[in-house]
Amino acid sequence: MIKQEEFRISTAGRGTYDLSRQVQQAVMSSGISTGMCHLFIRHTSASLMICENADPAVMRDLETFMARQVPDGDPMFTHIAEGPDDMPAHVRSMLTQTDLNVPVSGGQCALGTWQGIYLWEHRTSPHNRKVMLTISGE
């Protein structure tokens, strides 16, 4: 059995957005008990991540790390048509995930206790993002 749907997420600019609840609800209403839940973000300047879901400082520290590794406006970048965060957004996407697979067990995503599923917006301005969900199994 395969169920496919698309989420639309409006971001307020750079930062992480917790999709865990939405994804769990889609899995629960799919009727699939054992299998796989796949997420795919249809963009190259935002990405997906499974990360610690308890302390907001983790997300702030991840942003700090990325800002140091891939600084906006770095003069080494030549793809700057959309501004100083344009190429850094592609690099951040390349270093993280465009797709994620989470196992489905007992009718739910088998996430660990401290795991959440996040969309990571890498552009500084608000964007509309599409995430395709494919749930398959028995």
Add this chain to the structure above:
Amino acid sequence: MIKQEEFRISTAGRGTYDLSRQVQQAVMSSGISTGMCHLFIRHTSASLMICENADPAVMRDLETFMARQVPDGDPMFTHIAEGPDDMPAHVRSMLTQTDLNVPVSGGQCALGTWQGIYLWEHRTSPHNRKVMLTISGE
């Protein structure tokens, strides 16, 4: 239904190689309408990436970024038997993807408008690379 095939790609050395058309053709001829298209590269010094497909400057900037983060011949590396790009190729692979899953919808890979599927050769000399494609679904 599951279809599996292997692509062989001859690279001319370091750089990115667009596989999007080949992958789309394999999906279209698979007869699978809804499901998943999985790519797996059977090497540890080349990788897979979904990235912006319009401006070649993006690929050049990604190379520039990697060259700064993981310089060839960095004296910290001890695994140097195959030359100064040997260990950097493994690090670049570790930071990117060995496998990718792209959802299949309406008989095609549901890539976003600006997304392409790339093989990224990390060795400086030409190599023959094998990518296994597994298309599954209904």
Add this chain to the structure above:
Amino acid sequence: MIKQEEFRISTAGRGTYDLSRQVQQAVMSSGISTGMCHLFIRHTSASLMICENADPAVMRDLETFMARQVPDGDPMFTHIAEGPDDMPAHVRSMLTQTDLNVPVSGGQCALGTWQGIYLWEHRTSPHNRKVMLTISGE
């Protein structure tokens, strides 16, 4: 057909742990000939990686690289409740993989000659880790 099981791995602290043999055995005893073998680590401070399996210097060099990119105790990190390796472990996980898909072909994981499947413990102290395996196909 879908088979799911959980591995428990006791780590001795930071370092890589080869899961290739365990995974191959699970695939062989699953009775699945063609399909997909999915691994998912239910933690955010340890990750999964496919990497070169022949020269132990590769793993040492990967550790050296990560130690330079994401130093323990870096003053930029504020999430430090569990010590100087707490936030670096989350960053290392973010830069690598929480899940992996390896194609199954002829009843085995279709790994390349030099590919191994590794758990990468990022915390310095020993931990008990859970990896969920989902093998699907025909």
